[in-house]
Amino acid sequence: MLTSNPERVRAMVACAERLGVPRGSGMLRQVLQAVAFLSEEKIASKVEYLKNTFRWSDAQVRVAVCGAPFVLRKSKESLKRRSEFLFSEVGLEPVYVAHRPIILCLSLDGRVRPRYYVVKFLKQSGLLDRDWSFYSAVMVTEKVFMEKFICPHKEAAPHLAEDYATACKGEVPTSIIFR
Template identity: 40%
Template sequence: MVTHVEKLGMRRYSGMFKNALETVCNIRPENITSKMACLKRALGRSEAVLAVCKLPSILLMSERRLSHKLEFLRMEFGLEPSYTAHGLAILAYDLEKRVMPRHYVIEVLEVKDLVKKDIDLYIVFAYTEKKFVGKYIDRYSERVLGLADAYAAACAGKIPEIQP
């Protein structure tokens, strides 16, 4: 198992080595290989190794779910592989209940010129629900009528059209 972890690019004395070892012990070797191939296709070899070294538990995600999230982040948000590899927490968040609704709110606020266009999505997704609502929903609800309702609908899986 130690050899498998080292083959993933993890250094034996890394702080994440123990986590990687625990992860590898819970996955069949052929699944590790296929998930690494998926990561390499989406991120590139060096970024895939970086991703696994930073967050070994990424290998516990199903290959279908992993590839879906990576593709969505690249196609819908235009996130570069290096950004995704460095901000891996994004992959841990629920796409439909957290990532997409928050992205919707940010898009609405960008269209209305209430937030800057190059806002760091990693930070937006990482906020607790309370902090996100306070910073983006409550703060702008008077200037963008229906924002709270639109966010609630988006969280329920019904992403509304962005109104200019």
């Protein structure tokens, strides 16, 4: 940004403000990075796409963009796949995703989907000792996920670690069976 045209920087800040990110926000820098190489038309098109794909209001788009500005840089296909999975398979509500937009920036096939499969399996098998939210399960580090979700169930579900590793490679695990 230091080498950018001052008018371009002003335009980027104005765009960030229209997206709901005030100048004093800690997220301003990330929003500026997200919109730096996008035209006004592309940003407007992406905002419309987010509204239609995620069934969000203007306010919910602002909440999502303020929370995870790089959602503006995700491809439409990537966003579509995520919306289909989160709404159809996981059963999340649009407002839930709008307030936790970082989910949209995580790897769908390498993290979100495999963890969902593990948690769903553990819940259906009655093996979880507490009710973990979907968001909590996908946001913990890999080490914590292994410690809380995989390792404690080695005896009751000896295939779980292998199935999780298989799912993280983008393959469908064969032993996780859902009722």
